[in-house]
Amino acid sequence: xxxxxxxxxxxxxxxxxxxxxxxxxxxxxxxxxxxxxxxxxxxxxxxxxxxxxxxxxxxxxxxxxxxxxxxxxxxxxxxxxxxxxxxxxxxxxxxxxxxxxxxxxxxxxxxxxxxxxxxxxxxxxxxxxxxxxxxxxxxxxxxxxxxxxxxxxxxxxxxxxxx
Numbered sequence: 105x106x107x108x109x110x111x112x113x114x115x116x117x118x119x120x121x122x123x124x125x126x127x128x129x130x131x132x133x134x135x136x137x138x139x140x141x142x143x144x145x146x147x148x149x150x151x152x153x154x155x156x157x158x159x160x161x162x163x164x165x166x167x168x169x170x171x172x173x174x175x176x177x178x179x180x181x182x183x184x185x186x187x188x189x190x191x192x193x194x195x196x197x198x199x200x201x202x203x204x205x206x207x208x209x210x211x212x213x214x215x216x217x218x219x220x221x222x223x224x225x226x227x228x229x230x231x232x233x234x235x236x237x238x239x240x241x242x243x244x245x246x247x248x249x250x251x252x253x254x255x256x257x258x259x260x261x262x263x264x265x266x267x
Contacts, residue, residue: 230256
């Protein structure tokens with residue numbers, strides 16, 4: 105990737121008001137130690153159960169605080185395109201320190217929010233959620249395969265298993 109492209113993407117990300125602060129408090133959420141496999145498996149089990157309960161075929165990805173894939177499952181008969189979308193949602197939530205719904209809403213509102221579309225590897229679709237433990241981001245989950253609201257329902261069901 106050229107330096108110019110990187111600078112353009114960085115400028116676009118920093119110039120979008122909806123993305124300027126990851127949360128409403130003065131301090132952004134810090135990254136913590138990466139998610140442990142045991143934690144990821146607990147989240148994944150609950151997410152798969154929620155998808156199966158609703159007869160939804162889905163791809164589910166969990167990344168660590170560095171955006172690296174830790175765990176992935178694709179329920180039988182899930183559309184192939186959902187694989188990369190799920191991973192993209194997880195990485196986007198982690199890398200931008202916010203649920204992907206925030207980016208989706210910014211794009212839907214148009215105007216300056218459309219700049220998000222120029223950010224390399226940003227997936228602006230609901231269904232990516234942060235995994236936060238003790239006030240620190242340890243990773244994120246991304247789900248794809250149904251409607252975005254259903255994807256997010258499955259992601260949040262997975263997160264509930266940690267609490």
